[in-house]
Amino acid sequence: MNNIFTIFKKELTSYIKSPMAYIVAASFYTVTGFFFIASVSDAFSEASIRGFLAGAVFFLIFLSPALTMRLIAEEQKLGTMELLMTSPLKEHEIVIGKFFASFAIVLFMLLGTLFYPIILLIFGVPDLGPIFTGYLGLILYSSSTLSIGIFASSLSSNQLVSLVVGSGILTLLTFIDFVSERVTGFLGTILNELQLGGSFSVFDTSSFGIAEKGHFADFARGIISIYDIVFYLSISIIFLLSTILILETRRWR
């Protein structure tokens, strides 16, 4: 536990000192701001954060790996992994410490977006239920995207490779409905279940954030489904475990 905290603290300090976290936060606010404004600025529009959720879910595909690409790849590149691995540290302590540091940054980033519901409360009468579940979903969703990002970071010592692979996996899991819709039977069901984010029609201003499919859909509608919670937690755990496994097997090569 102590070791996890030591790694966590080190990564968090590193995030605060380096420009990447600020760049990611700035782009996140810019993009989600656009989506939020676009979704509520029409006449008679709905006082909801669905526009924001649509933008957030979509752009975390790129922003999460940007945040996590450094975490393990850089240790490999600098050779500091050798120091970590020859210290009395367990692989899972390294990975979990790093994961929670990136998670803390995202939570902090989401804290800033509470600005949007506050605007809704001032100028309208929003339904607070879906706002709450939206945020809950977003927190769970980002834990999945971050753990996929960390997994990608452990694959090579090149941060750019981590970014591309991480975004690649996330993009695939987001747009998997293009494939799953055209596959029938058992395989189709499995592919359908793998849909990570909602199938938001992000570029269609008339149906902002109206998610029909994917594990985020219920959260956006205001439903807390244990099934979706378990899905996101499983994805996080599976990818974190794979990362730990990669670090362990790297010793044996």
Added chain:
Amino acid sequence: MIKISNMSKYYGDYPAVLDVSFSIEKGETVGLLGPNGAGKSTTMKVMTGYTPPTNGKVTVGGYDIVDKSFEARKQIGYLPENVPLYLDMTVKEYLHFMASIRGMKEGISKRADEVIDITGLETYRDVIIGKLSKGYRQRTGIAQSIIHKPKILIMDEPTIGIDPVQVVETRKLIQSLGGEHTLILSSHILPEVTTICKRVLVIHDGKIVADDTPNNLSNRLQSTQVCEVSITENNDVNFINLLRGQDYVVDVRSKFDNNNEHKSYIIETSSNIGAEEKIAKLIVDNNIGLHKLNSLPLTLEEIFLQLTSE
């Protein structure tokens, strides 16, 4: 402290270290000597638990490096070859971090100040490591390896890539550490190992070819001695034939030299007979102009050649 028996390490099919056995007692200072790619770093990586051996058994401080890796790793302070540092941390932050991941819980600040004093980093305490020169980065690396007062100190090529003044200082620093720790360092520079270490393990092609004190090793090796002379040729005398006529000369070869004024020769003689004096006298007696005469230390390649052809 460290016991290695029949250890091999393969990278794929390539054997980096092959069936190596040795043991190191408490308080010894041991140098691993060998050219690049001989298997020094690999041996160290196995000893520190970074990578497990393919075959054989390695125990560190009584703990098996594979089965009881955690306990074994606690005994070790390690400075890897490329001196890995977090470039965005200050020296102090880095030392604090390293101390806590190495399992120190109390007195980290006090110990960090101590190590900063030992390594002479006082003025750079709060400087970001990325801004330090290579020599000071090296010191920071050494500082992190001793911060948790390890019983065993393992340093991989600790003086590589720093300027000569810093090399001398770093060697002194390492020498002073030898007293309190069991010290193992690797190098491809013979004098470095002989000044710091009381025992030398020579590694070549993944095998240990010699295990001795530096003195014994050099006595054993220097059955012959090599010197280089540079002369102004006297046309009446064939210098090479003259030298070959002497009983103490083993071999003479002419050295290609751009300088036409003087000609250079490499002369191999039997050792411990004052060959330089004899050659000098010979040259003067034959009215040859002596320009330069110096004895050459054995190069590492020659040492390995001798050790491996024994």
